[in-house]
Each structure stands twice: as structure tokens, then as C-alpha cells.
Amino acid sequence: MLELLTYDFMQRSLLAAAMVGGLCSVVGVFVVLRGLAFVGAGTSHAAFAGVALGYLMGWPPLLMAILFGLATVWITGWVEERGRMKLDVSIGILYTATMALAILFIGLMKTYNAEVYGYLFGSVLSVSSDELRVIGGLAILVLGLILIFSKELYFIAFDQEMADASGIPARAIFFLLLTLVALTVVVSLKTVGAILVFAMILIPASTAYQLTHSLMTLTLYSVIIGTTTSVAGVMISAFWDVPSGPAIVLLATTVFFLSILLSPKTLKRAASAHAH
Amino acid sequence: MEGMPDSVPTDSHEPIIRFDHASFGFSSVIALKDISLSIDAGEFVGVIGPNGSGKTTLCRAVLGLMAPIEGHLHIFDCACDKLRCHHRAKIGYLPQKGVVDRNFPVTVLETVMMGRYGALGLFRRPGANDREIAMAALAHVSMEGHKDTALGHLSGGQQQRVFIARALAQQPKVLLLDEPTTGLDITTQHNVIELVQHLHEELKLTVLLITHDINMIRSRVDRLVLLKTRLYAAGPPADVLKPDILSAVYGKDLVITDKDLVIVEDYHHHH
Numbered sequence: 001m002l003e004l005l006t007y008d009f010m011q012r013s014l015l016a017a018a019m020v021g022g023l024c025s026v027v028g029v030f031v032v033l034r035g036l037a038f039v040g041a042g043t044s045h046a047a048f049a050g051v052a053l054g055y056l057m058g059w060p061p062l063l064m065a066i067l068f069g070l071a072t073v074w075i076t077g078w079v080e081e082r083g084r085m086k087l088d089v090s091i092g093i094l095y096t097a098t099m100a101l102a103i104l105f106i107g108l109m110k111t112y113n114a115e116v117y118g119y120l121f122g123s124v125l126s127v128s129s130d131e132l133r134v135i136g137g138l139a140i141l142v143l144g145l146i147l148i149f150s151k152e153l154y155f156i157a158f159d160q161e162m163a164d165a166s167g168i169p170a171r172a173i174f175f176l177l178l179t180l181v182a183l184t185v186v187v188s189l190k191t192v193g194a195i196l197v198f199a200m201i202l203i204p205a206s207t208a209y210q211l212t213h214s215l216m217t218l219t220l221y222s223v224i225i226g227t228t229t230s231v232a233g234v235m236i237s238a239f240w241d242v243p244s245g246p247a248i249v250l251l252a253t254t255v256f257f258l259s260i261l262l263s264p265k266t267l268k269r270a271a272s273a274h275a276h
Numbered sequence: 277m278e279g280m281p282d283s284v285p286t287d288s289h290e291p292i293i294r295f296d297h298a299s300f301g302f303s304s305v306i307a308l309k310d311i312s313l314s315i316d317a318g319e320f321v322g323v324i325g326p327n328g329s330g331k332t333t334l335c336r337a338v339l340g341l342m343a344p345i346e347g348h349l350h351i352f353d354c355a356c357d358k359l360r361c362h363h364r365a366k367i368g369y370l371p372q373k374g375v376v377d378r379n380f381p382v383t384v385l386e387t388v389m390m391g392r393y394g395a396l397g398l399f400r401r402p403g404a405n406d407r408e409i410a411m412a413a414l415a416h417v418s419m420e421g422h423k424d425t426a427l428g429h430l431s432g433g434q435q436q437r438v439f440i441a442r443a444l445a446q447q448p449k450v451l452l453l454d455e456p457t458t459g460l461d462i463t464t465q466h467n468v469i470e471l472v473q474h475l476h477e478e479l480k481l482t483v484l485l486i487t488h489d490i491n492m493i494r495s496r497v498d499r500l501v502l503l504k505t506r507l508y509a510a511g512p513p514a515d516v517l518k519p520d521i522l523s524a525v526y527g528k529d530l531v532i533t534d535k536d537l538v539i540v541e542d543y544h545h546h547h
Binding site: 209 | 395429
């Protein structure tokens with residue numbers, strides 16, 4: 001198994017997995033706490049439609065993914081603010097509409113394009129050095145912004161109106177968070193794919209949620225869980241020759257269910273149920 | 277009068293909140309109409325009124341979350357005609373119960389520290405000084421022993437205390453409480469109101485308390501403001517809580533007994 005680590009492609013994919021896992025798990029903390037879980041799913045499908053359009057027209061796919069992703073999250077945020085419609089309804093519509101666009105774009109392509117499917121299902125083992133640089137650059141940008149605005153992001157996740165009332169520019173921070181979600185999704189497309197990236201954002205933070213009552217500890221646990229399951233998932237993928245996306249996500253899902261079983265919160269509830 | 281301890285006489289007459297023929301809402305649905313009201317520094321004001329009377333709108337207006345569609349609102353000499361107002365950090369706000377997810381994974385100290393964020397502004401991290409202020413705020417509500425406890429593990433009354441401490445950590449000039457006793461048992465309600473009165477006296481805080489519980493506050497506040505879309509009455513509790521005013525606003529006969537209780541019943545017209 002250690003022999004695998006000497007290959008260039010393996011080193012690249014492990015590095016990509018670690019970065020994507022770490023990034024998704026940090027962004028995921030705010031997504032889970034602010035209740036934006038479904039937004040992630042909508043964004044990933046929109047970003048995939050961007051990739052498909054990019055390949056169809058010969059435009060840079062990652063740039064198109066960013067544009068489509070940003071448009072989706074901003075429309076979503078705007079709809080939530082207006083309160084015209086329930087968020088799950090508006091995202092449901094956007095989600096399927098962008099997926100329809102993606103299918104349309106793929107259908108319009110004259111030839112079968114395997115690379116497009118790579119973005120749908122993820123193929124971390126084929127990450128190139130250039131892609132790794134893009135992933136690294138965007139990851140640093142997103143994590144940097146989170147670090148700079150962490151106290152505001154935690155506050156709006158806790159209660160946006162209270163944050164607003166306390167003099168925090170809550171609306172701007174909310175749109176920043178949406179932007180970061182879109183960028184994170186795009187960064188992760190290549191490694192885990194549009195269908196599974198959502199799990200990478202949700203699972204580490206939700207797992208950490210079971211284990212602690214402190215915001216700081218929650219974030220720390222989330223990063224540890226996100227990074228280790230991603231790296232371990234890639235190892236499993238390379239060693240047993242199974243697709244990397246499902247390997248990462250199913251491993252993370254297993255850890256999530258274990259955390260529910262072993263959660264101090266669950267155990268305490270069970271104990272108090274016995275006591276009654 | 278009993279229940280009216282030697283409260284601070286507030287003759288300072290410095291209006292810090294001034295509504296001047298202000299209306300709020302949308303042109304189709306007016307939530308508050310033509311409100312003229314001054315609140316002086318150091319006053320303890322109770323805001324009462326039936327459901328849908330505009331109490332929460334008044335609260336949002338004072339917080340600077342809503343600009344008047346007609347008239348003016350001045351807070352700390354700042355005209356809130358535009359939404360962005362810089363006075364927000366000076367108003368400590370306790371939202372209605374149920375607005376905040378109380379099972380949010382956050383400790384008591386982390387919650388109270390959030391009260392510092394507005395004053396700190398962007399790009400600055402809370403330091404030792406902010407921690408001291410937060411701990412002092414917790415001491416004011418007698419919760420300093422629970423600083424590392426999960427917010428979700430506290431009782432309803434304790435959570436209210438923590439949220440009051442969060443507001444105090446802003447080092448506010450005004451404490452704005454939106455129905456702080458809702459959903460609490462009677463003893464806890466009493467304790468929370470007593471704490472608010474104590475903070476008003478000790479910290480010389482201007483307090484705006486929105487509530488349905490007229491009985492609980494009538495002997496404690498300097499002034500009552502009675503809303504029903506318009507400002508129906510404002511003044512000392514004895515002047516506001518008159519049977520004719522109350523029945524006009526609440527649509528039922530409210531009777532004030534000799535025990536100083538306001539009883540909501542069809543007292544006279546019981547068929």
C-alpha cells in the first residue's frame with residue numbers, strides 16, 4: 001500500500017482530497033448551522049450545468065461552473081430575503097432547472113465527453129497539477145475569508161437578525177457565506193463530483209454536531225473528520241480500485257452514523273429516558 | 277406605592293429615542309401609524325398592546341432594522357431615515373423566545389462574547405478585555421459559574437439570563453426586551469423581570485420592555501406605552517391602565533380590582 005504513495009498521481013490526489021475535505025468541512029459548519037443544507041445541493045447541480053456549457057461552447061469549464069454556482073446562490077439568497085417563497089421550494093425549482101440545463105448541454109454535444117462525467121461523479125485520481133493549483137488557490141481564498149470573517153459568520157449562523165441588530169453587516173456576511181459555498185462546490189467538483197460534493201459539506205459538520213456543544217470544538221472536529229475521511233477514502237479507492245467519490249462519501253457516512261450511536265447527546269437522552 | 281422601590285428619578289429629560297409622527301410598514305399594510313413618542317435616558321418604559329398592535333415593529337424600528345415610511349425617528353441624535361444606522365451596538369436586544377435555536381452548539385461564554393462583535397467591528401478579534409466584559413456581564417445575571425455549559429443544557433430562565441448577559445456585553449445604553457417572560461413559569465417570569473429592574477437601577481440603563489404581562493410590570497415601570505397600530509396612550513401606569521382606555525384597546529372590559537390586578541374577563545356583561 002505504501003508503494004502507492006510514491007506515485008505522482010497518488011500524491012496529487014491525496015493532496016487534493018485533503019484540501020477539498022478540509023475546505024468542505026469548514027464551510028459545512030456554517031452551512032449546517034445557518035440551515036443552508038439544501039443550498040449546497042442546488043449549487044452543485046448548477047455548477048455542473050456550467051461545466052457542461054463550458055465543454056459545449058469551448059469555454060473554460062471551471063469558470064463557467066463558478067458563474068453558474070454564484071448566480072444560483074445569489075438568487076437563492078435573494079429569494080430567502082424577500083420571503084416570497086419557501087426556500088426549499090425555490091431551491092427545488094432551481095436545482096431541477098439547472099440539472100435540466102446540464103442534461104440539455106450534454107445532449108447538444110456531438111460526441112461523448114468522458115471529462116464531463118468526471119465532474120458529475122468525481123475522479124480525484126485524475127487530478128492534474130494545473131487543477132491542483134486552481135483547487136489550492138481557491139481553497140486558500142475561501143479559508144482566508146472564513147478566517148477573517150469567522151466571528152461574523154458564526155453570529156449570523158446563530159441568529160442573523162440578532163447579528164444585524166448588534167451592528168454586524170449581517171446581510172453582506174450572509175451573501176459572503178453564499179459565495180463561499182458556491183466557490184467550495186466548484187473547487188470540489190473535480191474530486192468528488194457534483195452529485196456527491198453536497199455530502200462532503202454536510203457530513204463532517206453534522207458528525208461534529210453530535211459530539212460537542214462548543215462552536216470552536218465543532219469546527220475543529222469537523223475539519224479533522226472531513227480531512228481524514230477524504231484522505232482515507234482516496235487510499236481505499238486506489239487500493240481496492242473503487243471510484244473515489246463514493247469511497248469518500250460512504251466512509252464519511254459510516255463515521256456519521258457511528259457518531260450518532262456514540263454521541264454524548266444521544267447517550268444522555270437515552271439515559272434520561274431510562275431514568276423516567 | 278408598594279412594589280415601587282426607590283427607583284431612579286429620571287428628570288434628566290434627554291430624549292435618546294424620539295419618534296416624530298413616524299409610521300412603519302408598507303403603504304398597503306401600516307404596522308404603526310403616526311407615532312410621536314420620546315424616551316428619555318434612564319427611563320424604564322413598558323410597551324403593551326394586543327397581538328398585532330405593532331409592538332414588535334416598534335422594537336425593529338428602535339433596532340434600526342426598519343426605517344419609517346413617514347415621519348422621523350431619531351436615536352442618539354442619529355436620524356434613522358435610512359436603514360443603516362450606527363447606533364445598533366448601543367442597544368442591547370433580547371429577542372423573543374423561539375427566534376433563536378436554543379439547541380445551537382454554543383457555550384454560554386461563546387454566546388455572551390457575540391455581544392462584543394458589533395462594537396469590535398470587522399477584522400478585529402475579541403481579546404482579553406472583551407472576555408472580561410463578557411464575564412462581568414455574566415456576573416450581572418449571576419451566571420458566571422456556567423460559562424462553559426452548553427446553552428441547550430440550561431433551563432428557560434437561565435437561557436434568558438444568558439441572552440440578557442449577551443445584550444449587556446454590548447455595553448449598551450438601552451436594553452430592549454421583546455416579551456422576555458413568554459414561556460417561563462411564574463416564578464421564573466418574576467425573577468427575570470426583577471433582574472431587568474435591578475439592571476435598570478444598577479447600570480442606569482434605559483429599558484424598553486415589550487410584554488403582554490401588564491400585571492408583572494405595572495408597578496415597576498416609569499411609563500407605559502399602549503399601542504394599537506397608533507399610540508393609544510403613554511404615561512405613568514395609573515394614567516394608562518384606565519378601564520375605558522383598556523376596553524377600547526383590548527375590546528373587552530378589563531377590570532382593575534382593589535388588589536391592583538387587571539383581570540381580563542367579561543366582568544359586567546356575563547350573561
